[in-house]
Amino acid sequence: MSRLRWMGEFIAGAVACAAVIVAVRPLAHASPDATWLTQRVALGKQLFNDPSLSADGTVRCASCHIPEKAYTDGRAVAIGVYGHAGTRNTPSLLNIATASESAFFWDGRRTALEHAVLDPLTNPVEMGLHDQSELLQRITQNNAYRVAFSQAFPNDRGSLTSAEVGAALAAYIRSLAPSQSAFDHYLHGDRTALNPRAQLGLALFQGKAGCAECHRLDDSPPTLTDHGYHRTGVGLDGIMANLPVLTEGVIARSLQGAAIGDGVATHADEAQLGRFNVTQDPADIGLFRTPSLRGVAHTAPYMHDGSVSTLEDAIDREVYYRSLQTGRPLNLSVEERLDLAEFLRSL
Ligand code: HEC
Ligand code: HEC
Incomplete structure (x- = not known):
């Protein structure tokens, strides 16, 4: 086929297509x-x-x-x-x-x-x-x-x-999108959307308490997660003595080609190994994904194994464990913990 004829056919085809598009367009209500x-x-x-x-x-x-x-x-x-x-x-x-x-x-x-x-x-x-x-x-x-x-x-x-x-x-x-929370309204300029206690909680969350290092606030809207994995301490104490057997169990099951999710859901102790179940890297033992805290007041009980019943207990647990991890003891008064809880309820 000559180059010229090819071009001619191409143009004719394009014109025909355009005609169809023009004919169809006015009828279509949605793409x-x-x-x-x-x-x-x-x-x-x-x-x-x-x-x-x-x-x-x-x-x-x-x-x-x-x-x-x-x-x-x-x-x-x-x-x-x-x-x-x-x-x-x-x-x-x-x-x-x-x-x-x-x-x-x-x-x-x-x-x-x-x-x-x-x-x-x-x-x-x-x-x-x-x-x-x-x-x-x-x-x-x-x-x-x-x-x-x-x-x-x-x-x-x-x-x-x-x-x-x-x-x-x-x-x-x-x-499924969550409805706008009090915190969203606050971020959009309604300074009354957070009560004074929740505002103190926000300051702690971002400041002294260091929560926003992982439950991040810097995106718009804030995601309240860093999409990362962290050691949480929750559930790890119970399996420490048995780590060699448990990790071998995970590796053996993986060699048999078993689905990770099926093993995790049916072996409580292995499930506590967290991210190790996916990577089989010893450095990942006990690491879990940072959950977004949006709507967290409605999602009790808490943590990957549901072992923490209330929001207040979850905050205490996080304050305690994050201090252990950083080696900087975080001393929060009872009042300050209530401030944090009030802020979390606004999410
Ligand atoms: C180093 C990262 C990191 C920091 C800092 C951190 N968190 Fe977390 N947070 C996590 C991870 C990871 C989990 C999941 C733990 C698990 O399930 O074992 C979690 C879980 C939680 C939960 C339970 C959520 C749920 O849906 O079960 C709450 C509430 C929470 N964090 C609040 C806080 C507060 C308040 C602070 C500050 C005092 C804080 N976190 C600091 C990483 C962090
Ligand atoms: C018996 C209770 C149960 C049923 C039924 C169930 N889920 Fe879940 N779902 C869970 C649990 C527990 C997890 C967390 C499992 C884990 O992390 O190992 C989960 C996790 C998920 C996640 C991952 C969420 C995230 O942020 O990590 C998605 C998506 C999901 N489920 C969708 C579904 C869909 C779709 C169905 C139906 C086809 C379904 N689930 C049925 C209990 C259930």
Whole structure:
């Protein structure tokens, strides 16, 4: 084909495309992307609330991520299918979008939300399905889902994939945004949004108490996390004597190709090794992801194992342990601890 003819065809094609775009444009109310996103969010919400996706037909995502409790469950550790207890406290899902999280679970074992949302479905003590093919089978048995998936993923002509399920659940979770907190109003210039005690708490949080070193305030809106991992002391005392056996257990399971999340949820002592479960680096023993503290007044009990029942106790624990870590004793009076608590309630 001559260069000239090729150019001619290219231009003719471009003109035809433009004509189609002009013809279609005035009719379209929303861009196709926006429509698919809306459909994916709606589908994700349906999946999130569907107990038929669990082994015993009673557990749905919302059983543990309860909207009225900032998407936590109020328990120390989660209870899943057949009443099985896990090993970790259910985190809020409200801050994932606000904090631009790129690591998930207390040990950061997943780096894509689309993958993280699929794990609970096959976790033996959460929703307990055998594998992802059982998941896909259950979904395709439902006519309404088949229609909803084909609308939400119009370009995928083939059969349903777990990637689509992950995309729908992730779209729903990203759509969950916390409402503006008193602290947000304060930052937007309403100086009355924080009472005097909370304002003293804010000053301590950023200043003497050093909390903002990890629960950071410098982004807009503040994420209250540094996206990092830190040793917390919580739960570590109980396993110190047994470290060699526990670390070998983790390594052996990993060599067998077992999913990290399944091991963590069913081996309480190994779960206390924290980030080590992901990296198998001894330096990571007992490290956990810094949780965002947004909405923290609604997410009791606290810490990765839910072992701290109240916000006041969590503050005491943090003040004590952070002093130990830095070697600088942090002396906060009873009044100052109340100030910190009042500030945390404004988040
Ligand atoms: C039995 C209770 C339970 C059920 C059911 C459950 N989760 Fe969770 N979820 C948890 C717990 C506990 C964790 C923390 C686990 C860990 O860190 O090891 C968690 C963590 C998460 C995280 C990571 C959050 C973060 O910031 O690290 C996401 C995302 C999530 N769940 C989504 C879902 C979705 C989607 C479903 C349904 C498909 C679901 N969960 C079902 C208890 C549950
Ligand atoms: C070195 C980093 C670091 C500093 C400094 C720090 N935190 Fe934390 N904070 C963490 C980590 C990591 C966790 C999770 C610990 C765990 O689950 O074992 C946490 C957990 C918490 C929790 C429980 C949150 C939840 O959802 O369970 C509260 C409340 C808290 N911190 C408040 C504070 C306060 C108040 C200060 C200042 C006195 C502070 N933190 C200083 C890293 C830090």
